[in-house]
């Protein structure tokens with residue numbers, strides 16, 4: 001790891017040495033992308049004191065199975081959410097939905113080679129699946145919080161690079177949808193947080209500078225506070241409001 005990266009990481013950790021860590025208890029929580037990275041760390045922490053539905057894509061080998069964790073496999077690529085799936089989620093009476101799953105898509109996302117088939121796949125996974133899950137979870141009337149994990153790459157204001165069409169655009173769409181839904185759910189007193197998790201070392205980002213464990217705890221702190229002032233806003237893990 002380069003010296004600059006080490007200094008940056010240590011500064012972040014030092015700055016958070018005395019911050020209070022929340023513990024969420026007794027909730028029914030759905031976490032997508034539970035087998036890897038931030039989703040897996042959220043699962044590890046939240047499964048200590050809550051009931052969890054862990055949504056996974058292909059594999060579940062990283063999950064430390066406990067009886068309060070129900071694992072459901074679903075590849076979001078084709079948006080196949082059948083009646084059994086919907087019923088299972090409704091019967092669970094979710095209080096919190098965390099949309100962490102996302103797919104970066106192929107490395108080759110240049111203007112010359114993007115195509116609508118691959119584009120649609122990434123939009124299904126990163127945008128339409130989170131949206132559909134929100135709709136389904138609203139069905140049981142127990143939902144109180146939604147956490148949509150987005151990316152700084154989706155910010156129209158801060159984007160200064162080209163390329164990465166599928167991923168970047170999908171996150172911009174997720175941001176837009178998140179703001180819309182937050183308005184629609186305001187009267188129901190359901191908070192929707194649209195959060196940029198930081199530069200996190202995971203399968204998706206091997207050069208990340210903070211750990212998934214660190215980012216997950218910060219996300220839990222935001223859920224624990226449940227501050228409606230941040231609902232419908234683009235925020236980072238330190239509760240800074242960012243430009244869309």
Ligand SMILES: NC(=O)c1ccc[n+]([C@@H]2O[C@H](COP(=O)([O-])OP(=O)(O)OC[C@H]3O[C@@H](n4cnc5c(N)ncnc54)[C@H](OP(=O)(O)O)[C@@H]3O)[C@@H](O)[C@H]2O)c1
Pocket residue numbers: 032033034035036037038039056057058059074075076077099100101102103125149150151152196197198199200201202203204205208212
């Ligand atoms: N790491 C960062 O620095 C960073 C920065 C900004 C935003 N984010 C966001 O943070 C969230 C978590 O990402 P991560 O860094 O933890 O990456 P990760 O370790 O690659 O996790 C992504 C998760 O999404 C799941 N997923 C991918 N394709 C799927 C599909 N077709 N159907 C269902 N699930 C699918 C993966 O499951 P499989 O492994 O089984 O395919 C995996 O569990 C994502 O929304 C990402 O965009 C991360």
